[in-house]
Amino acid sequence: MISRPNKHCTVELQALPPRIGQVRRIVSAQLRYWHLDSLIDPAALGVTELLTNVHRHAEPDKRCTVEIDLVLDQLTVSVRDHDPRLPRVGGGDTGSTHGRGLALIAAVSASWGVQERHDGGKVVWFTLPVPGTAAVRPAQNDRTTIAFEQPVLHLPALEEPAFDEPAVAVRAALRDRSPVRSAVPG
Numbered sequence: 200m201i202s203r204p205n206k207h208c209t210v211e212l213q214a215l216p217p218r219i220g221q222v223r224r225i226v227s228a229q230l231r232y233w234h235l236d237s238l239i240d241p242a243a244l245g246v247t248e249l250l251t252n253v254h255r256h257a258e259p260d261k262r263c264t265v266e267i268d269l270v271l272d273q274l275t276v277s278v279r280d281h282d283p284r285l286p287r288v289g290g291g292d293t294g295s296t297h298g299r300g301l302a303l304i305a306a307v308s309a310s311w312g313v314q315e316r317h318d319g320g321k322v323v324w325f326t327l328p329v330p331g332t333a334a335v336r337p338a339q340n341d342r343t344t345i346a347f348e349q350p351v352l353h354l355p356a357l358e359e360p361a362f363d364e365p366a367v368a369v370r371a372a373l374r375d376r377s378p379v380r381s382a383v384p385g
Contacts, residue, residue: 206233206269214253214261214280222265223247226276229267235274238327241307242267242276245325248300249278252323257282269329273309277324285313285321 208229212218223243230239246265253263263280288301304311304325311325 205271206267208267210265212263212265214250214257214263216254219247219250219254222250226265226267230274233269235269235329237330238274241327242274244307245304245327246276246278248304249276249323249325252286252300253278253280253282256284256286258284272329272331274327274329275324276327277322279316279320279322281318281320283315283319283321285315286323 210222210225226246227239227243230242257280263278266277268275286301308325309328314322
């Protein structure tokens with residue numbers, strides 16, 4: 200029996216509008232590298248909604264962490280912030296431009312939820328089933344971490360060579376649509 204290797208990606212950021220677009224591109228690039236192209240649209244939509252909630256509602260600050268975990272045939276996307284207030288599903292007003300994010304996440308995901316953290320924050324997550332036909336090739340490094348700071352993006356040293364495909368894809372996504380200066384090691 201051949202099993203799918205576990206994979207993990209972490210992005211730390213301030214949930215500000217320009218960063219939300221960058222993280223959406225990073226999530227897309229990472230899923231493309233994992234050969235999970237069919238999950239890009241729902242994952243990008245979900246992470247955008249969760250980060251927008253942090254931007255609009257989180258206090259005392261907008262710092263958060265996005266994690267993408269691929270375990271067996273399930274992808275879990277989560278956003279951890281420092282605000283203890285739990286999100287609520289908004290009303291069903293279809294004319295409103297606010298309050299439908301969690302309903303959208305519920306519509307595109309297999310499951311979603313909120314977990315209170317012992318440090319006073321929370322984690323909001325959703326899962327997507329991985330199609331059985333997705334081909335996943337083994338990677339040398341199953342963990343990727345990206346940290347955002349204002350105004351410079353710092354990418355930690357990679358365990359793999361500088362020409363590694365996910366690092367190149369992430370750098371390209373950031374360079375193509377970002378006014379952020381990049382300090383990339385290697």
